[in-house]
Each structure stands twice: as C-alpha cells, then as structure tokens.
Amino acid sequence: EVQLLESGGGLVQPGGSLRVSCAASGFTFSNYVVSWVRQAPGKGLEWVSAISSSGSSTYYTDSVKGRFTISRDNSKNTLYLQMNSLTAEDTAIYYCAKLHWGPARYFDYWGQGTLVTVSS
Amino acid sequence: QSVLTQPPSVSAAPGQKVTISCSGSSSNIGNNYVSWYQQLPGTAPKLLIYDNNKRPSGIPDRFSGSKSGTSATLGITGLQTGDEADYYCGTWDSVLNAGVFGGGTKLTVL
Numbered sequence: 552e553v554q555l556l557e558s559g560g561g562l563v564q565p566g567g568s569l570r571v572s573c574a575a576s577g578f579t580f581s582n583y584v585v586s587w588v589r590q591a592p593g594k595g596l597e598w599v600s601a602i603s604s605s606g607s608s609t610y611y612t613d614s615v616k617g618r619f620t621i622s623r624d625n626s627k628n629t630l631y632l633q634m635n636s637l638t639a640e641d642t643a644i645y646y647c648a649k650l651h652w653g654p655a656r657y658f659d660y661w662g663q664g665t666l667v668t669v670s671s
Numbered sequence: 672q673s674v675l676t677q678p679p680s681v682s683a684a685p686g687q688k689v690t691i692s693c694s695g696s697s698s699n700i701g702n703n704y705v706s707w708y709q710q711l712p713g714t715a716p717k718l719l720i721y722d723n724n725k726r727p728s729g730i731p732d733r734f735s736g737s738k739s740g741t742s743a744t745l746g747i748t749g750l751q752t753g754d755e756a757d758y759y760c761g762t763w764d765s766v767l768n769a770g771v772f773g774g775g776t777k778l779t780v781l
Contacts, residue, residue, distance in 0.1 A: 657704070
C-alpha cells in the first residue's frame with residue numbers, strides 16, 4: 552500500500568524558514584517523480600513543485616521560485632521542501648503527492664498533509 | 672485566480688446526475704490529459720479520473736470524464752450523500768511547465 556506521510560509543519564514568523572518532509576513507503580520511491588501541492592485555508596489546490604526520480608530536474612510554480620527548494624533522499628525514501636522568506640500567503644496545508652509522469656501527468660497518491668502557518 | 676475555470680458550486684438531488692465543467696486553453700487542457708480529484712470534507716484529495724476518462728481501481732463507474740478541445744467534464748450519476756465533496760480538475764500546462772488546477776467545485780446533494 553502506497554503511503555505518504557508529511558511532517559515538519561508548524562508556526563513560523565514572516566520572513567522565516569521551515570523545512571517539511573514526506574516519508575514514502577509501499578512503492579519504489581527512487582523510480583518516481585514526486586511533488587508538493589498546497590491548499591490555503593478555505594481555498595483550492597495549488598501545485599507548488601516537483602522533482603524527477605533522480606533529483607536532477609526540479610520544477611516550481613512562479614510564486615515560490617527562488618524561495619523554495621525541493622529535494623529528495625532516495626536512500627531514505629524521503630521528499631523535502633525547504634521554504635525560505637515565508638509570507639502569510641504561504642500559509643497552507645502542504646500535501647506530498649506521487650506524480651505520474653508520462654504523456655499524462657496526474658497525482659495518483661496523496662499524503663494527509665502538514666499545516667504551515669506564517670504569522671507573527 | 673486559477674488557470675482552469677470551474678463553477679464554484681453545483682447541486683442535485685440523490686439519485687440524479689450532475690456534471691462539472693473545467694475550461695482551459697491550448698497550453699493546458701487543449702494539449703494535455705485531464706485528471707479529476709475528489710476532496711471529502713477534512714481529508715486529502717483523491718484521484719478520481721485520469722487520462723481524461725479512466726478510473727483508478729476502486730472508483731465506481733458512476734464517475735466518468737470526458738474532454739473536448741480546451742474543456743473537460745466530470746459526470747456523476749446516481750448521486751449519493753457521500754458524494755458531497757469538492758471536486759478539482761487538473762492538468763499540466765506546457766507553456767508554464769507547471770501543474771495547474773481548477774478552483775474547485777463544491778457538490779451539494781440536496
């Protein structure tokens with residue numbers, strides 16, 4: 552059974568940094584693209600970032616480029632998102648998702664999410 | 672403002688059918704496959720439809736998807752109260768080189 556378990560969320564001050572993690576199990580993590588999707592309180596889904604299976608290619612939505620860094624440790628089956636220069640607009644539940652990467656691209660498995668709150 | 676456009680809400684009675692539209696452009700829906708996600712209250716999203724019209728294992732055939740040009744549609748027949756949820760369309764945008772979602776549609780089963 553595929554499982555994705557996020558951790559590391561919490562309260563951080565504006566301008567601060569936070570790293571969230573996602574522990575994967577139930578599939579060969581090193582073979583798949585994985586991604587972060589966030590959801591602000593009461594709002595819709597927003598794709599944030601994705602990383603190739605080897606980690607050599609990364610993708611970001613414009614609003615986080617230069618501030619967020621996605622990475623992975625295939626030896627630990629873990630995905631990370633380092634978030635710097637945080638603002639209130641980054642407040643959201645951050646979901647880790649396995650991303651099917653082919654002619655079709657879709658999120659076939661999701662974690663339960665971790666809440667990041669940016670506030671003074 | 673979401674890249675893909677969905678109606679904010681739809682409603683129908685139990686047992687009836689409802690459709691949810693998703694409109695995009697040539698850089699996203701027009702040239703890429705569409706997926707749909709169901710988010711029940713207080714839970715994470717779940718894949719409902721992929722490759723425009725395919726259902727993952729375990730998704731009942733009451734759920735269907737279609738695509739035409741730069742628009743896609745999710746259909747749900749035999750509505751049940753348990754179908755009350757937010758539904759999102761998604762795809763890849765080839766110009767943005769990014770994943771994109773619709774703003775979500777809240778389904779109410781009256």
